[in-house]
Amino acid sequence: MKKIWVCVLLVCTVAALVLACGKAGGEETPREAYLRIHIRANSDSEEDQAVKYLVRDEIVSFLTPVVASCTEKSEAMERVGAALPGAVRAAEAVLRENGFSYGARAELRREEFPTRVYGGVTLTAGVYDAVIVELGSGEGDNWWCVVYPPLCFAGGETDIVYRSKILEIIREFFA
Secondary structure, eight states: OHHHHHHHHHHHHHHHHHHHHHHHTOOOOGGGGOEEEEEEOSOSSHHHHHHHHHHHHHHHHHHHHHHTTOOSHHHHHHHHHHHHHHHHHHHHHHHHHTTOOOOEEEEEEEEEEOOEEETTEEEOSEEEEEEEEEETTOOSOEEEEEEESOSSSSTTOOOOOOOOHHHHHHHHHHO
16 A cells, blocks of 8 residues: 555656646757757759768768767767867868868757658757758758767667656566
């Protein structure tokens, strides 16, 4: 009987917290859990679009080990932010190797994104934290995906495991 009352109390506490957060305007939206990436080509020419994908491949290869062991978005943002100069050097090396004289820029900032589906995950339109990589003028068509959790940095498949701390507590309680 004691376990039932503890569970009821736990459920009521969680419900009260959810209601309080919603009323206080502090409700966290799902988009707050993601760090996206946006690579903008110099122009829409075939050459600029082709090199954009070569740069994308290099940036993904460069950033994958940076975010591979991250367990929180804040950690991913910190590591990616520190790695941006290296990412720019990698992008510029690809540009030079392919005969392009313009450079690349990269920064972390909040930016508007449209709704997008990655595998079975739908990210609704809205403002997200993002790695922005601009090649040359950055006025061409672009490519975007998700750095953290690594929806695009794991060969298209995700190894994301969603956990519930409340469920873990309940399981420990009844174990």
